[in-house]
Amino acid sequence: MTDNIPVHLRITGLTPSNDDVDSRRLAVADLAKTWGKVKDVGSIVSKAAAIAVSLGGDGNPTAEFGTEVQGAIQKHASAFLYEDRPLEVGVCAGMAAVAMLAPDPANHGWTILDVYSNALWSALAFQPALGDGKRETLRREVMDRAQRRSLDSAERARQRDAVPDPVELVVTIGEEDKVTTNFKKAALDAIEALRRNSALDREELDFLWWSQLSRSRLLDRPLSTLSETVRLVGSGIEASNHLRRLPAEVHRDLVLRTVDVDPEFDLPELLAQISVDRALLAAGVHAAGNVTAHPTVFPLLNAIVTGNADVVGSEIKRKVSTWGARALLEGALSRNMATGIIKQ
Numbered sequence: 001m002t003d004n005i006p007v008h009l010r011i012t013g014l015t016p017s018n019d020d021v022d023s024r025r026l027a028v029a030d031l032a033k034t035w036g037k038v039k040d041v042g043s044i045v046s047k048a049a050a051i052a053v054s055l056g057g058d059g060n061p062t063a064e065f066g067t068e069v070q071g072a073i074q075k076h077a078s079a080f081l082y083e084d085r086p087l088e089v090g091v092c093a094g095m096a097a098v099a100m101l102a103p104d105p106a107n108h109g110w111t112i113l114d115v116y117s118n119a120l121w122s123a124l125a126f127q128p129a130l131g132d133g134k135r136e137t138l139r140r141e142v143m144d145r146a147q148r149r150s151l152d153s154a155e156r157a158r159q160r161d162a163v164p165d166p167v168e169l170v171v172t173i174g175e176e177d178k179v180t181t182n183f184k185k186a187a188l189d190a191i192e193a194l195r196r197n198s199a200l201d202r203e204e205l206d207f208l209w210w211s212q213l214s215r216s217r218l219l220d221r222p223l224s225t226l227s228e229t230v231r232l233v234g235s236g237i238e239a240s241n242h243l244r245r246l247p248a249e250v251h252r253d254l255v256l257r258t259v260d261v262d263p264e265f266d267l268p269e270l271l272a273q274i275s276v277d278r279a280l281l282a283a284g285v286h287a288a289g290n291v292t293a294h295p296t297v298f299p300l301l302n303a304i305v306t307g308n309a310d311v312v313g314s315e316i317k318r319k320v321s322t323w324g325a326r327a328l329l330e331g332a333l334s335r336n337m338a339t340g341i342i343k344q
Contacts, residue, residue: 003028003099004141008091011134023076024092030072031096041115041337042290048119049296051097054090055139056127057312061089069093087135094142101149109157109245110336117153118246118333120146122326123297126313154248158200161193203244210242211254218284219277228260229273229320230281233300236327237284240335247332252325259321267303267314270323278304285331287338301330 005025009016016024038044050065061069066082069089073080082089101117108114124143130136172180215222216231218238223231235255243251265273274281282305285291295302299311300323318326 003095004138005091005095008095008134008138009088011091011132011138012085012087019077023080024073024088024095026076027069027072028092028095028099030075031069031092032099034072035096035116036100036112039112039342041340041342042293044112044115045119045290045294045297045333045337048097048116049123049294051093051142052120052123052127052296054093055124055135055142056130059087059090059135061086061093065089065093090135091138094138097142098145101145105149105153105156107156107159107161109153110339110342111153112342113149114153114246115333115337115342117146117149118329119294119297121150122329122333126296126299126311126326128313128316150246151249154246157245158204158248160197160200163193163197164189199244203242206242207239207251207254210239211257219280223258227273228258228263229265229270229323230277231258232256232320232324233270233274233304233327234277234281234284236324236329237281237301237304237331240328240331241284241286243332243335246336247328252328255324255328256321259324262319262321264317264319265323266317267299267309267311269317270300270320271303271307271309274304278307286335290337291330291334298330298334300326301334 003025005028006016006021009020009024035047038047050062054061054065054069060066061082066086066089069092070080070082073082073088073092080088097116097120101113101120103113105111105114121143124139124146127139130139174180214224216226216234216238219226219230219234226234232255235258239251239255240247271278282288285301285305288301288305291298291301291305295308295311299313302311303309303314
């Protein structure tokens with residue numbers, strides 16, 4: 001794939017040499033390979049959060065993350081120090097993320113790259129846009145790639161498998177009357193396809209039944225009695241609890257089906273709007289420990305669980321429909337993190 005490393009290296013204000021570009025390109029490949037092998041879900045989300053920090057704000061990475069990226073660059077450019085050129089950490093980290101997320105998703109729906117893409121999308125989408133146009137272009141490139149792959153993966157994960165035709169059973173009697181058959185091979189593919197399709201059918205039915213309700217089970221009240229803010233945020237959290245994969249666009253549409261006035265609030269104002277129901281909403285959050293451990297990836301759910309809105313981006317006013325969609329995204333990621341099961 002074509003990368004934009006030569007363009008993004010000019011973020012530092014210097015004109016990069018051919019050696020600069022080549023060494024950073026090699027470092028990016030090394031980082032993408034290393035990060036793509038991390039299997040612990042919490043570690044992946046932490047890495048995504050660190051990447052997002054290096055891309056946003058003042059561009060200064062955490063010391064641990066800066067040192068990690070510095071080590072990758074020094075393998076190919078031994079004089080590099082991240083303290084001298086901290087913005088290059090974001091360039092290399094961002095390009096490594098784009099490289100990691102380049103392959104088309106498989107149909108599993110919960111892989112290493114799915115965690116990266118959803119965590120990066122969530123963290124970067126909450127950040128304020130940057131005044132530096134070059135840095136904002138880089139940040140947007142990573143965010144757009146993470147969002148697109150997340151949605152593509154969610155759609156792909158819900159495609160039913162074709163159930164293979166039965167294979168003729170063969171029984172062989174060998175020496176000493178030892179009997180062997182091809183039964184396992186003949187049946188395994190069909191059973192696996194049927195099992196996967198059944199799980200997707202169950203998710204679809206659960207979600208559609210939920211969408212037909214005129215009552216919030218989480219809040220134990222009719223939807224018509226809830227304020228628009230509580231209704232949409234609560235719907236996002238509640239809907240995420242019915243998903244067995246990460247959310248697709250159709251799930252967002254169903255969560256937002258009752259949008260009306262769609263007022264705008266920043267995060268502290270949103271907390272004030274839901275204050276009476278915050279404890280009930282927090283009770284619907286899966287793996288609250290994971291949420292509070294990664295507040296930049298789960299800014300909304302962390303605020304609901306802790307009551308603390310002190311996170312970068314909290315001052316931005318967003319429509320209630322945006323908060324509802326974010327509740328769905330964060331809730332589904334948190335729920336899947338709770339399973340701890342991941343496919344490479």
